[in-house]
Amino acid sequence: MGSVTYHFGEFDLDPSLGRLGNRGSPVGLEPRALALLCYLVEHRDRVVPKQELLDAVWSGEFVTDAAVTTGLRTVRLAIGDTGRRQQFIRTAHGRGYQFVAPVTVTPEPTAAVTDSTRDTIRFCRTADGTRIAWAVTGAGPPLVKTANWLSRLDMERATPIFTHWFEGLTRGRQLIRYDGRGSGLSDWTSGFTVAEWIEDIDAVADAAGLDRFPLLGVAQGGPLAVAYAASRPERVSRLVLSAAYARGRLARARDAAEHAEANLDLKLTLAGWAAEDRSYQRFLGAQFFAASPPERWDEFTAYQRQTVSAANGARFLEVQSRMDVADLARRICCPTLIVHSRDDPRVPVSQAVELADLIPGSRLVLLDGRSHLLTAEEPAWPRFLAELYAFLAEEDTGQDR
Structure with missing residues (x-):
């Protein structure tokens, strides 16, 4: 039997892709809450006891009944339900919960996907039991890309700024x-350490059956790629860094003025997350896409908010601003390509020069561009691809031997 999509109210729920939509627009919902909603919809013919939900959604984890209460609150907020206005999920006091809204089901075809340009999303577990979503696109020799800033696999390819x-x-x-x-x-x-992020890459590489592979780190994924290449030299054959840095903004502040500026940058961005004020949120979008019109900044803001909670987004920002992998960069022994836009407003080109100085034998290419994340319209984009593929071809043709 193929997968199915459930339709209720204005919502579409696809458990196989882990996706909730509202009139075609993705609804941001953290994975555990989404799993809770899926379970209730799939067992809508009866009242589901709280303990059953704990066993099914939090299997093997030590959590209290409060986890279900918190998860339901998150689900209800996402679908417009409340504790009093229970049009979708009804509380059966003393017994459990039941999904009560009318549901229609659309079956998906069972035929295997043969289009290699489509994503195949899978899940794996890290050494500490964390579930990681990973995806494969295309065919040929592998290229592993580290996670950078925020992402959501099922939405990225439909977002014009990333296609x-x-x-x-x-x-x-x-x-x-x-x-x-x-x-x-x-x-x-709640894990936000370099060691835990390295575990994520290990788990994905193992799940993909990769022993040794080229690694791409873009923007905030750059320092992570540096840390991984230094910690796992036996696995990384080549390293590519784009818009990257060795030290976050707070970590590299040299004096009181730079420290104050870095703190202001962090506070402005955090204020946008907390207040949902578009003017604050545009601040980060304008730095990531300086060469683009304001509409793209807003598109970036909307995408961010569907990938992470405000609390986790804030923690990511703080940890990344304090990252320092300078010592690890000196230990990298694989061929390394560093590509950076000359006028990157988020990460100054001086940081690319520092990386090139730190990583032995690395190759630095500076592009004429103004955005932190390269856009398709910039002349720097085809130049980046040309440099990337020429560099990777050296490994494919055996020039590393």
């Missing part, structure tokens, strides 16, 4: 990427 990355990175290659813990379709856990 060119998939077309560009899958030309004769198999792109393997994932949602880092704390965001997207992966578990929204």
Whole structure:
């Protein structure tokens, strides 16, 4: 039997993809809450006891009944339900919960997907039990991309600001990427350390059956890629860094003025998350896409809010601003390509120069561009792809031997 999509009210729920939509627009819902909603919809013919929900959704974890209460509150907020206005999920006091809204079911075809340009989303577990969502796109030699800033696998390719990355990175290659813990379709856990992020890459590489592979780190994924290449030299054959840095903004502040500026940058961004004020949120979008019109900044803001909770987004920002992998960069022994836009407003080009100085034998290429994340319209984009594929071809043709 193929997968199915459940339709209720204005919502569509696809358990196989882990996706909830409202009139075609994705609804951000952390994976555990989404699993809770799926279970209630799939067992809507009866009242589901609280203990059954705990066993099914939090299997093997030590949690209290409060986990179900919190999860239901999150679900109800996402679908417009409340404790009093129970049009979708009804509380049967003393017995459990039941999904009571009318549901129609649309079966999906069972035929296997043969289009190699489509994503195949899978899940794996890290050494500490965290569930990580990962995806494969394209065919050919592998290229693993570290998670950077925020992502959500089932939405990325439909978001115009990112679609060119998939077309560009899958030309004769198999792109393997994932949602880092704390965001997207992966578990929204509280772990935000470099060691835990390294575990995420290990789990994905193992699940994909990869022993050794080239690694791409973009923007905030750059320092993580550096840390992984230094910690797992036996696994990384080549390293590509784009818009990357060795030290976050707070970590690299040299004096009181730079420290104050870095703190202001962090506070402005956090204020946008907390207040949902578009003017604050545009601040980060304008830095990521400086060469683009304001509409793209808003598109980026909307995407971010569907990938992570405000609390986790804030924690990501704080941890990334304090990251320092300078010492690890000196230990990298694989061929390394560093590509950076000369006028990157988020990460100054001086940070690329520092990386090139730290990583032995690395190659630095500076592009004429103004955005932190390269857009399809910039002349820097085809230049980036040309440099990337020429660099990877050296490994494919045996020049590393």
